[in-house]
Amino acid sequence: MATTRDVRDEDLLRLDRQVCFSVHAASRAFNGVYREPLKELRLTYPQYLVMLVLWEHDELAVKRLGALLRLDSGTLSPLLKRLEAVGYVERRRSAEDERSVVVRPTEAGRELRAQALEVPRRIAAATGLTLDEFHELRERLDTLTRALDSAGER
Amino acid sequence: MATTRDVRDEDLLRLDRQVCFSVHAASRAFNGVYREPLKELRLTYPQYLVMLVLWEHDELAVKRLGALLRLDSGTLSPLLKRLEAVGYVERRRSAEDERSVVVRPTEAGRELRAQALEVPRRIAAATGLTLDEFHELRERLDTLTRALDSAGER
């Protein structure tokens, strides 16, 4: 039963380099394969994430969107402004609570969904990963993220 | 044996949202837990990656560093300039090839390594992941990255 105490410092640092690099590289590689398909939709990867969530919920406060995507207003505000500029979403202050801003897809934004259906098919085809592998990958990453998030709270 | 053809469009789009989000979130969570420990070293996460590689190789051309980390000069040039500004690395034009710039840790940069040894220990302790789990995670991510990279070349 090997623990970190059994390992020499240099080996630990090497492993850290490997893991850090792997996570970092995987994230950018993921971003990379989506870039081309999404360019046709005039979306960036984070904008695609936002649209995916909006297609599922139709209408969301910025606050709630940020909670779902774990992004704060510093990231979302300009991103949403750009999505509004290309005409995919509209924003309006909530009538009930003037602090809150509600985001919803425009007609163009809703029509975009049909085109977006091609994106995961292209990714799936390109990666050669099966559905089961996608599910398993997702679960592992989520487990990791939960561990990291809870670690960060100390 | 389920393939993507057996799945309805909306389910596929939902899964894509989940996987995209998971990868994105894991990367940022990883970044997040390293942020505090690295702040004490006056390093960002990508700067830490660069220093880890430099500690292993001692002296590297920018080109080679970029190949190892899969980063281009547009990312590395300003990052290395900042590392030079805090005194951790020095850059000089290669004598043999004036196009090339060689980067190496300064004395302060080499001394930083001793402090950096604490970082992976803290991460390991905080996440509760075992060495085996780290290794397995790394292998899965690398497999994924290879699949994504080869997919992007088409």
Place this chain on the structure above:
DNA sequence: GGCAATTTAGTTGTGCACAACTGAATTGTG
């Protein structure tokens, strides 16, 4: 009711990722 604390979106500033480009040095080829 009045006022402090909280909530919410937005702004500012720093750093990274990446595409597209520049300019200088080197290499290959006739």
Place this chain on the structure above:
DNA sequence: CACAATTCAGTTGTGCACAACTAAATTGCC
């Protein structure tokens, strides 16, 4: 040798992540 193609670091511009902050609206408490 000459010169076109290539290589290399760097710059510019756009977009995202995040910390720290602002301003306005709401809520809670007396």
